[in-house]
Amino acid sequence: MTGAPVTTLYGLPGMGPFWHWPTLLHFSLVALAGGTALLAALRALGRERFPRRLAWLALGLVALDLVLLWAGSPARFRLTHVYLYLAVRPTSAIWWGAWGLASTAVLTLLLAVGRGPRWLWGGMLSLTATITLVYPGLALAANAARPLWTPLLLAFMPVTGLLVAWGAALLFRQRDLRDPVAGLALGGALLGALYLAGLAFGGAAARAGLAELWREGGTAYLAALLAMLLSPLLVRRWPAAGGLLAVAGAVLARSLIVHIGAFMPPAM
């Protein structure tokens, strides 16, 4: 026997994964929905003719995300719970996310049908779409006991979320987004590298988290950062390829952080 402690358990602490593939998919879909809604809001605030199909697309993505959340919930057949969100609970990131998604759906619908003042709906939508993009990072960073969900995610999640949506828009010939996508991709890669550095130079729990990230998906995470780093080189000449690479990198990095980030060092 070595000097290292050996731990066994009678009964099970709740240390296993608690968010499964629907939640992982949600973290990408909410980025796509929020980023598309923000793009719609910015177009609505512009002087050019507003592309209403963009609002329909954002509405569809929000609806798809809400359906996914409902289908993935163990409480999905107790629909009366929807009214519980009417209570004001600003300390809960998920409460913000629920309201962000619901109000984004209403505003994109108003823009899609072309009713009411476009500038007002666009201004309000820019706010609710931003909430939708920010809330995943807030929901993760709130968990102080999970070393992989650091406060840096408050920046990483919105940046990569916007990258997912605007990178995907490059596939649909939104060529004016080439420079923003390049900037977001570089920002995502930089924040992703800073995230690793923060873990490496953090305390014992952070280093244990880094070891877990490396063991469970280190190569994939580095590949995701590399994809984000290389995509700006492609977006000028081949926007669709550059966009696709950026989306792949951002989705992969986000999914790894959400999935492996559930890791928690045991209470010692």
Place this chain on the structure above:
Amino acid sequence: MARYGMAIDLSACVGCAACAVACKLENEVPPGVSRLWIRLEESGRFPELHMQYRPEQCLQCEAPPCVPVCPTGASHVTSDGLVLVDVEKCIACGACIAACPYGARYFDPRGFVSKCTFCEHRLSQGRLPACVETCPTLCRTFGDLDDPHSEVSQAIRAAERVDVLKPELGTRPKVVYLNAPAGFGLRSMGVPR
């Protein structure tokens, strides 16, 4: 109002898991999940081998990180300081499971989050939690932490050492460990007053 708390004397715990079994039966905890479990840690090298049993459960924190993250108010603190889940309000989003630093919460297959309640249904009848009543070595004491004459307050005062799990997180657990073998994982936090 009482401020319920529990003390577990690790020098008396023999790891028999009677508390875990009693909890499972009393609260009809589904298969595959637990409200209470026993961590067994072996360390050292012959002839200096050490073994420590540590029962773990929801620590009924005074500053519970699971409560503010709940979007519907299902996770709440009662006037007696119990951290509970209102299953009628729970939407099983898992935010509280993510926030709990102790792995004390789980998804009940019936569609809500659950955890140790200090056997609230028994307390309302003037009875002790099932784990306390069952323990054959009497290593668990329970009562009002605000009452200096309560059994739990006296046990904490008499202990040579008092610890809580992860004190650096500032959750101020109301389940404390007494007389942990020196040099082992728990970290001292002083007596909760």
